[in-house]
Amino acid sequence: MKHSLKLSKITKEIGPISHLYLPNGIYKENIVQNLQQILEKLKASNPSLDPSNKKNSEIKPVVFKCDECQDKGWLTSTVPIWHENFGDLIVCPSCKKSADNPEIIKKRIEYSNLEAMSHLTFENIQSKGNLEGKDNVEKFREALKVSKKYSKNPSGWLTIQGPNGSGKTYLAAAIGNQCIQNGESVLFMFLPDLLDRFRSVFQNPETFLYDDLLDQIRNYPVLILDGISKTNNSTWASEKILQILNHRNIKNLPTVITTSENISNLDPYLQSRLKSNNTNQLINTGNLKNTYFLQNNNFGQIPKSFKNFSFENFKVSGAQGSAAPQSVVSNLTGSLKTAKEFVSEPKDTWLCFWSDNTTGVGKTHLAVAIGNELLKQDLEVLFFRTPDMIDYLRKSNDPRNQLDGDSIFEEIKQSQVLILDDLGSGVITDWGKEKLFQLIAYRHDHRLTTIITSRKNIPLEATNQNNATASRIADQSIGICIEITAPNYRQYNG
Known part of the structure; x- marks a missing residue:
């Protein structure tokens, strides 16, 4: 039966070998197609094998300048099959x-x-x-x-x-x-x-x-x-x-x-x-570092609308101008001074600007002004609005997307300078909280330059034993948290 199956396979591949075989390939007599018949069949399927073909007879032999390697420039080692250089x-x-x-x-x-x-x-x-x-x-x-x-x-x-x-x-x-x-x-x-x-x-x-x-x-x-x-x-x-x-x-x-x-x-x-x-x-x-973000729709870079944010155009009088109370002027002047000092020696330091549930007070302006100055020092700066970053990381980990979520997260974690804007705003899932903690913990442990803005009272949040993220941000051994108490600039200049 095994022989019958073999012959059946051969028959299917090269055609019926002889009338001495049944159509299903079962052996009938010990006669096979001779070599001449096989060669004739090959010639018919490939005319280049037929020496009588006129075109083939006109083909001129190739002349090589180097007969040893036929002009390839290399040779195969002629050593026994068991030799370590065999095939080299x-x-x-x-x-x-x-x-x-x-x-x-x-x-x-x-x-x-x-x-x-x-x-x-x-x-x-x-x-x-x-x-x-x-x-x-x-x-x-x-x-x-x-x-x-x-x-x-x-x-x-x-x-x-x-x-x-x-x-x-x-x-x-x-x-x-x-x-x-x-x-x-x-x-x-x-x-x-x-x-x-x-x-x-x-x-x-x-x-x-x-x-x-x-x-x-x-x-x-x-x-x-x-x-x-x-x-x-x-x-x-x-x-x-x-x-x-x-x-x-x-x-x-x-x-x-x-x-x-x-x-x-x-x-x-x-x-x-x-x-x-x-x-x-x-x-x-x-x-x-930051290779991915430098090549993908400018995501992770300081927005164009923020490029003009500088120390020079930061108004220490805030939204109220000359009518601003001295307490506001002093607060904004001190915040600006701290930002300038941070630029002079940013390595291994953190800086957090926070305001108690208020917006438009100058936190982002100062953070971006620092980022723009560090870019002039040839440092690589990544900027993210924190909720957008969390959302992007979530999408990058979706198997339906052609994104490498792990590599993207590693680039964010290891970036030379990271600005996280509006940390703590919006609704964040448990997965997002875990990712944010991993990011903050890594940069805290490795003393990587980080600037954070938040509408949360970070020092107060840090007193909560369950808030490990805020605890690291408020760690005075590596950085400083500054509250900005000015009123909303947009309300006065909208």
């Missing part, structure tokens, strides 16, 4: 001797996928990078220095990390182009394109052997993978990436990786490979 690719020694040959260099560029980026070299790169700010310029210059050194003698791994548009791909391409000039064989792949190639080959195995493609990429002398990310990667895609990188890590093959994500946000297994030994280097082309 090595630079063709004949081609390397002729590294300056323009034709060979042209071929290497063609095979490398760098043809469209051959102009991206270290000679024409701007040393200050694409991002503004002293910190970003210094990071890029250091990244450029390390990249140049790596390109002269590629060894181990180099991970280039930074925000989109900061020059990661430029540096990676420049490394690849320099390696080609030095006689190395390079393969540059944008990760989504590589995964598309894998899917295409997997779905059409007759065009190319899937295992061959995987082996070539795993063993390429110098591999550059641009745009590694965990976003939108399926389990299948992640497995392919890890197969490639794990093999190259074990063999310690030169590998360059670019990513716009924090390493801590990537797959844990990949993290371990990027940090696994002393030969793996990590460089930054710019500050990654």
Whole structure:
């Protein structure tokens, strides 16, 4: 019965073998279709296999400049299958001797996928990078220095990390182009394109052997993978990436990786490979903090309508002008002085402006004025109206949205400067209260610069043993809470 099933399967795949078999494939006599019949069938389905075909007879043999590697620039190690270098690719020694040959260099560029980026070299790169700010310029210059050194003698791994548009791909391409000039064989792949190639080959195995493609990429002398990310990667895609990188890590093959994500946000297994030994280097082309918010509809940035809020246009007479009582003038003058002092040394400090259930007294004006001044110091500032932030975090954790809620929350928690406006207003769910506590507790414990405004009496709220959030905000060891007692400015100037 087992033989019958096998023959049935063969019959379905290549057609009835002979009239000596029944239609259901059951064996009748021990006669099979001979080889000549099979070849004739193949010729009919693929004319290129027929030597009598006139077109085939006109095809001229390909002439290679290097017979050893057929102009590919690399060879497969000829070692036994049990040898540790079995399957590895090595630079063709004949081609390397002729590294300056323009034709060979042209071929290497063609095979490398760098043809469209051959102009991206270290000679024409701007040393200050694409991002503004002293910190970003210094990071890029250091990244450029390390990249140049790596390109002269590629060894181990180099991970280039930074925000989109900061020059990661430029540096990676420049490394690849320099390696080609030095006689190395390079393969540059944008990760989504590589995964598309894998899917295409997997779905059409007759065009190319899937295992061959995987082996070539795993063993390429110098591999550059641009745009590694965990976003939108399926389990299948992640497995392919890890197969490639794990093999190259074990063999310690030169590998360059670019990513716009924090390493801590990537797959844990990949993290371990990027940090696994002393030969793996990590460089930054710019500050990654707030990357998400800098690229998504300005959410998290100071609103344009607040850009003109400054210390200079803050009125210490408040809404009443010259008619303001001295107590109001003194209160607003003291609040302004504290805000200016905060700007001079913001590190490790907190500041909270509160008013007892009143609005329009100048809390937000002072908080934003501080933020605008800190931006001038090249510090990264995130601004949120607290209820809006909680609502956004809730939506980002909805599986129906294409948002990474955990990564977004981490960016808020770790931001250099965070302004939380109108904390305590609106109705907040238990989930929102928990998220807000996690945020405040993290920044309190790590002494991260935080400015808060609230219509709640924060010092009074802090006396409630059940209000752990207010207790941390009112902690005098790291900051100060200031009550603003002025009347509503909008009522007088509406």
